[in-house]
Amino acid sequence: VQLQASGGGLVQAGGSLRLSCAASGRTFSDYAMAWFRQAPGKEREFVSAINWSGRSKYYGDSMKGRITISRDNAKNTLYLQMHSLKPGDTAVYYCAVDSKVRQMVVPRTSAEYEYWGQGTLVTVSS
Numbered sequence: 277v278q279l280q281a282s283g284g285g286l287v288q289a290g291g292s293l294r295l296s297c298a299a300s301g302r303t304f305s306d307y308a309m310a311w312f313r314q315a316p317g318k319e320r321e322f323v324s325a326i327n328w329s330g331r332s333k334y335y336g337d338s339m340k341g342r343i344t345i346s347r348d349n350a351k352n353t354l355y356l357q358m359h360s361l362k363p364g365d366t367a368v369y370y371c372a373v374d375s376k377v378r379q380m381v382v383p384r385t386s387a388e389y390e391y392w393g394q395g396t397l398v399t400v401s402s
Contacts, residue, residue, distance in 0.1 A: 284396030297371030
């Protein structure tokens with residue numbers, strides 16, 4: 277099982293990026309997926325999650341209103357579109373897959389996610 281995150285990079289404040297997370301090794305269409313981020317010296321932080329069908333989406337307070345999570349189950353891929361980026365958004369962004377199939381309540385803590393990607397670095401310059 278592998279999760280390959282991509283799309284990070286260096287962007288100026290106010291810019292946009294689209295992160296992708298390609299899953300392989302199994303089908304994840306029955307599992308919630310999420311994005312977390314971790315800045316240097318800080319704890320891993322919940323960014324966004326989406327349920328298995330894609331109909332329910334959740335956003336953390338730090339980026340709410342500036343991001344959109346989506347998934348393409350046919351492609352086994354998770355996305356995070358980010359707008360109006362700020363220097364405080366600089367972090368390694370990780371994608372993750374839930375440990376339980378078709379949960380009614382989508383988890384928002386890292387401990388409940390079983391599979392993790394390697395992370396993609398987003399750097400926002402001022």
